[in-house]
Structure formats: structure tokens, C-alpha cells
Amino acid sequence: MAKRASQEPDQIALVGRELRDRHWLANARKRSQRRKSAWNLLLPLFGLPLWAAFVGSLLWLGQIIHTAFHPHHIHPLFGWSQPIDASGTLILIPSLIMAVAPAFLVTNFLVYQIAPARRAMEAEDRNFPGVGYKPSQRALLKLGLGLLLICLPLIFIGAVVLR
Secondary structure, eight states: OOOOTTSOOOHHHHHHHHHHHTOHHHHHHHHHTTOOSGGGGHHHHHHHHHHHHHHHHHHHHHHHHHHHHOTTOOSOSSOTTSOOOHHHHHHHHHHHHHTHHHHHHHHHHHHHTSHHHHHHHHHHHTTSTTOSHHHHHHHHHHHHHHHHHHHHHHHHHHHHSOO
């Protein structure tokens, strides 16, 4: 299917091309300097708690799956008095990674709903193709689906494996 002229470039493809051409770091520095508005502080303010909530939800899911497969194992997978073993690591690390995309998706959505923040960020993004709201959401969705396909099976394996 042909790409429409009005459609913005795919961010994941742009990053891949920049990485192959070894221009990503220089371009990332240029892109980071566009953010001048105080509204940008909302991104980590919303993003970090959402990321932590998604990580917590995934850890809880891992615990539920573990309990379903091993009802005799009454101790939690993650506790203060015990080190994390291979099973816990297979749940924790993929959860930390997988939670990034949905947290950023929701963060972008929430900040986009604030009209002054949206206007400020759209003005900052004007000279940088492919970094606007819609391309960012599309890229995060694609990234999130890819991470889901990789991380969810790892979380499941970690939850099923008994310590």
C-alpha cells in the first residue's frame, strides 16, 4: 500500500535508519534541544508514576500466574527478606521493559489533553518531521506490541518456573 503524502514518517524506521547510518546520537541531541517549554516537565511527572504502576501490575500478574501453577508455594515472589532468583528475574526485567511503552502512550495522551501543553509541544515539534503526537503514539503502539510479544512469554515462563 502506498504511503500518503500527508502521512508523517514512521519514527521506528527513522531511528533504525539513523542507527544504521550512525547519526542517531547527533540527531537525538538536536531533537532534545527543541524542548524548551515548562510543559515538558509534565512528561516525567506523569510518565514515571504510570511506568511504576504498569510494572507493579505486571509483577502482580506474575505472582497470580505463579500462585495458579504452584498453589503450595505460599511465599511471594518478591519480598524484602529474600533475594530475587531466576524466576523472579524472568518476571522483573521484562516487566520493567514492557511497561515503558504503555506508560508513555498514556502519558502522551494525558498531556495532549491539556490544550496549552499541546500547543507548546506542537510548536516545538514543527521543524522535526515524525516527532509529533500521532507519529509518536503510532511508534509507541508498535513498540509496545513488539515488547508484548517478547516480554509476556518471559514473564509467563518466570512465573511458572518454581524456585
